Amino acid sequence: MCSISFLVLILFSTNFFLFSLLMLIKDFCMFIEWEVVSFNSCSIVMTFLFDWMSLLFMSFVLLISSLVIYYSKEYMGGDVNINRFIMLVLMFVLSMMLLIISPNLISILLGWDGLGLVSYCLVIYFQNVKSYNAGMLTALSNRIGDVAFLLAIAWMLNYGSWNYIFYLETMKNSIEMEIIGGLIMLAAMTKSAQIPFSSWLPAAMAAPTPVSALVHSSTLVTAGIYLLIRFNILLCDSWMGQVLLLLSGLTMFMAGLGANFEYDLKKIIALSTLSQLGLMMSILSMGFYKLAFFHLLSHALFKALLFMCAGAIIHNMNNSQDIRLMGGLGIYMPLTSGCFNVANLALCGMPFLAGFYSKDLILEIVSLSYINMFSFFLYFFSTGLTVCYSFRLVYYSMTGELNCGSLNMLSDEGWIMLRGMSGLLIMSIIGGSMLSWLIFPTPYMICLPIYLKLLTLFVCISGGLLGYLISNVSLFYFNKSLNNYLVSYFSGSMWFMPYISTYGVINPPLVLGSVVYKSFDQGWSEFMGGQNLYNKLVEYSQLVYFLHNNNLKIYLLLFVLWITFLFSFFFLF
Incomplete structure (x- = not known):
């Protein structure tokens, strides 16, 4: 089943890519209406929007998912129910397809809720307590956004149709559209894990690694970004854009800082995703939707590769994810390490790799824009932190000696996994330049002073050096980060957000709910309501039964x- 799915998805991906090129060259889009049911004057119509953006995004999603399914053939080879796993992944991809091509809020909701439900099934795939807790946190966090989405659908009733794509331009300044935009922004923030809904993203690492590669590159977390790209007109010159810029900038900073204190390989990459999502959201809130889409696609390529390499390393390390137990992987697993380092450098923005074209352009546009000092600091400092945790990760995993005992079976002999990774390796190298020529046929000409031009390079180099030095110092017996334990604990625990999202929800509301349930539902309400009525009816029925007996x-x-x-009657009258 893996091979068939892989071939079909690759075929569809190629076709969609060619169609997107045609749409770009001809500059047109297709709006298809399919009448599902027509009864008298009532008709249910399904609408699809095919333009260069939706087709290009679908092409990338299908490419990545096909390679992930091919990779899963070996990674999940020991699983008895591998066909069930593949079916879940295909359902996940289908939900994303539905979301991408829908210009209608109702049909988007089908894909939106499909992503939420299938992601829950995939996160709890390894059935243990940790997975169940992570799945529940993921599902409940996303339900907040789903409720906001349903409210937006209710508000769209004011316009006579749910095809939002027709109304964005004409009703940009209306109060109803502001309300709908605010609700859509809330939904997108929960799906893309912006502050204060960030805690579910690292928790979702309980899912199998191929799922993580798919979720963190092009499906679940990017759904919110894609939806806001479609609603981008509402963000320009409004309070929503300003709020989103602040929250996404803080998300970017918080995730970059937290990744420097983390020792779990998958969680470091998850926090890296969170940081990049903050970058996309923040540039989108400034009105540059094409740049956000460009970074969305280029990030999908190297992030999927990064997770697939991490999966191969974890597979060989006998399911250990602690980077302190790794070391010298470059010697034992040279091909996997090469792919891992290319993906890491693309993430850092190494010139002429996929990440460079989008990240460098974003930072130069930020330098050119009219933006406050705080947001400017968050952009550049977070970029430095990205390079910092990437070099720290490389230092712990690739250099020195292996730290997990003498007997090891590390090797690069997972050929199916390597083939899956090699497809993404090529795209991580050439994808950025290809996309920059496609999306921006006229290159951006950004004129900046020399110190602003070199600021990005300086921030990256200093971040890399800092990451190396911190790792080098902390490997000896005096770990400097433990001198300020409270600061390290605060930074490493995502500013206490997981605790607020779990204990903060469990303790006050659920305890209060328990008290109300016991004292009201099972107390006064029972005594004065249903239970009392039941007792009285029993008494009266027993009386009637007693009377109906032929008792002399x-x-x-x-x-x-x-x-x-x-x-007495005759006596009275």
């Missing part, structure tokens, strides 16, 4: 009462 005493008693009543 009752009839005599009734006869005596009747005679007494008659005598």
Whole structure:
């Protein structure tokens, strides 16, 4: 089933890519309406929007998912229910397809909720307590956004149609559209894990690594970004754009800082995703939707590769994810390490790799824009932190000696996994330049002073040096980060957001709910309501049953009462 799925998805990906090129060259889009049911004057119509953006995004999603499914053939080879896993992944991809091509809020909701439900099934795939907790946190965090989405659908009733794509231009300054935009922004923030909904993203690492590669590159977390790209007109020159710029900038900074204190390989890469999502959201909130889309696609390529390499390393390390137990992987697993380093350098923005074209352009546009000092600091400092944790990761995993005992079976002999990774390796090298020529046929000409031009390079180099020095110092017995334990704990725990999202939700509301349930539902409400009514009905039915029995005493008693009543009546009148 893996091979068939891989071939079909690759075929569809190629076709969609060619169609997107045609749309770009001809500069047109297709709006297809499919009448599902027509009954008298009532008709249910399904609408699809095919333009260069939706087709290009679908092409990339299908390419990455095909390689992930091919990779899963070996990675999940020991699983008895591998076909069930592949079916879940295909359902996940189908939900994303539905979301991408829908210009209608109702049909988007099908894909949106499909992503939420299938992601829950995939996160709890390894059935243990940790996975269940992570799945529940993921599902409940996303339900907040789903409720906001349903409210937006209700508000769209003011316009006579749910095809939002027709109304964005005409009703940009109306109060209804501001309300709808705010609700859509809230939904996108939960799906793309912006502050204060960030805690579910590292928790979702309980899923199998191929799922993580798919989720963190092009499907679940990018759904919110893609939706906001479609609604980008509402963000320009409004309070929503300003709020989103602040929150996404803080998300970018918080995730970059937290990744420097983390020792779990998958969680470091997850926090890296969170940081890049903050970057996309922040540049989108400034009105540069094409740049956000460009970084979305280029990031998808190297992030999927990064997760697939991490999966191969974890597979060989006998399911250990602690980077302190790794070391010298470049000697034992040269091909996997090469792919891992290319993906890491692309993430850092190494010139002429995929990440460079989008990240460098974003930072130069930020330098050129009219933006406050705080946001400017968050952009550049977070970029430095990205390079810092990337070099720290390379230092711990690639240099020195292996730290997990003498007997090891590390090798590069997972050929199926390597083939899956090699496809993304090529795209991580050439993808950025290809996309920059496609999306921006006229190159951006950004004129800046020399110190602003070199600022990005300086921040990256200093971040890399800092990451190396911190790792080098902390490997000896005096770990400087432990001198300020509270600061390290605060930074490494994502500013206490996981605790607020779990204990903060569990303790006050659920305890209060328990008290209300016991004292009201099972107390006064029962005594004065249903239970009391039931007891009275039982009593009356027993009385009626007793009367209906042919009991001579009752009839005599009734006869005596009747005679007494008659005598008293005649006596009175």
